[in-house]
Amino acid sequence: MSDLSTLIVSGDPRGIARGISLVEDDANAGASLIGEIFSRTGRAFLVGITGAPGAGKSTLVDALVTRWRRANQTVGVIAVDPTSPFSGGAMLGDRVRMQAHAQDANVFIRSMATRGHLGGLARATADAALVLDAAGKDLIAIETVGVGQDEVEVVGTADVCVVVLVPGMGDDVQALKAGIMEIADIFVVNKADRDGTDRAVSEIEAVLGLHPYTDGEWRPPIIRTQATTGDGVDALIAAIATFREHAGALIEIKRRQRIEAQLRAIVADRLMARVESMLGSVELQHVIDRIAAKETDPYHAAAGILEKV
Ligand SMILES: Nc1nc2c(ncn2[C@@H]2O[C@H](COP(=O)(O)OP(=O)(O)OP(=O)(O)O)[C@@H](O)[C@H]2O)c(=O)[nH]1
Ligand SMILES: [Mg+2]
Numbered sequence: 001m002s003d004l005s006t007l008i009v010s011g012d013p014r015g016i017a018r019g020i021s022l023v024e025d026d027a028n029a030g031a032s033l034i035g036e037i038f039s040r041t042g043r044a045f046l047v048g049i050t051g052a053p054g055a056g057k058s059t060l061v062d063a064l065v066t067r068w069r070r071a072n073q074t075v076g077v078i079a080v081d082p083t084s085p086f087s088g089g090a091m092l093g094d095r096v097r098m099q100a101h102a103q104d105a106n107v108f109i110r111s112m113a114t115r116g117h118l119g120g121l122a123r124a125t126a127d128a129a130l131v132l133d134a135a136g137k138d139l140i141a142i143e144t145v146g147v148g149q150d151e152v153e154v155v156g157t158a159d160v161c162v163v164v165l166v167p168g169m170g171d172d173v174q175a176l177k178a179g180i181m182e183i184a185d186i187f188v189v190n191k192a193d194r195d196g197t198d199r200a201v202s203e204i205e206a207v208l209g210l211h212p213y214t215d216g217e218w219r220p221p222i223i224r225t226q227a228t229t230g231d232g233v234d235a236l237i238a239a240i241a242t243f244r245e246h247a248g249a250l251i252e253i254k255r256r257q258r259i260e261a262q263l264r265a266i267v268a269d270r271l272m273a274r275v276e277s278m279l280g281s282v283e284l285q286h287v288i289d290r291i292a293a294k295e296t297d298p299y300h301a302a303a304g305i306l307e308k309v
Helices: 003-009 013-025 027-040 057-070 090-101 121-134 149-156 170-183 197-209 233-246 248-292 298-308
Strands: 045-051 075-081 107-113 139-145 160-165 186-189 222-224
Touching: 003 013, 003 027, 003 121, 013 027, 013 107, 013 121, 027 121, 045 057, 045 149, 045 170, 057 075, 057 090, 057 139, 057 233, 075 121, 107 121, 121 139, 121 149, 121 248, 139 149, 149 170, 149 248, 160 170, 160 233, 186 197, 186 233, 197 222, 222 233, 233 248, 248 298
Parallel strands: 045 139, 045 160, 075 107, 075 139, 160 186, 186 222
Antiparallel strands: none
């Protein structure tokens, strides 16, 4: 085992930071690191938290971390920074907010950019979670803004997925219909101090009512929270624990999905890298020119390329 892997497995914060940077930035070194630590993973429980910008996700994570620490659980947090214009500056905000935990060696907090990951955001996040898992973190919270396919993919394959909504946002119900619904294991209506909380709860109930839940099938509970005061956060912790106890088969399916997504991303990435090194960028541009000039179409061009690999 390399020095870095040894540091990570011992739970050293600097080792963890270096490990995550490696899986983010360096495909080859990241891959060999994962190879070394992989047998030490599989113990952590991944909690995905998603929702609209400003819904209070980070405040909620902060409140969860406080309680998990009280229960002597070690914690990792991965906050996937939205780069969208309406939520710029979130990274700084997260840092300030989470500062209360900064002195705690048993809490590791990391922000990750949404763009520019070789093999995609989901791959990079899953690898970062593996590093935290190998480092012995009991619980790993992954926060993303539930706006894009990428972000949904990231939290959708966490062991449990918490979708955070707020009162008075008609758009959220649209988002529910647009697919966030399928990935939610637990709904949170945060900012329950605001008007319209009951209405938000009944809107979610109405959407849940469209699905005929069978006996033994997990029906997502709806938890009201006020993340700023911590009200309702114990109920959320209890709901996560209940899910963990009762949805074992579902969690196994999600773990397999996570492995599958990771495997597919790696294969696609490597295949493309092989194609690029084989063709060279000039030849690739030439193929693109031919498609643009309608001399061929993307499907035939792709088939032609794959024949040569
Ligand atoms: N009134 C009220 N405000 C809250 C509550 N929870 C969070 N907020 C406030 O909502 C704002 C956004 O909170 P964040 O935790 O940064 O929200 P977020 O979802 O992480 O935001 P992004 O990461 O930028 O998408 C902050 O000003 C919080 O103080 C709540 O329960 N009630
Ligand atoms: Mg946030």
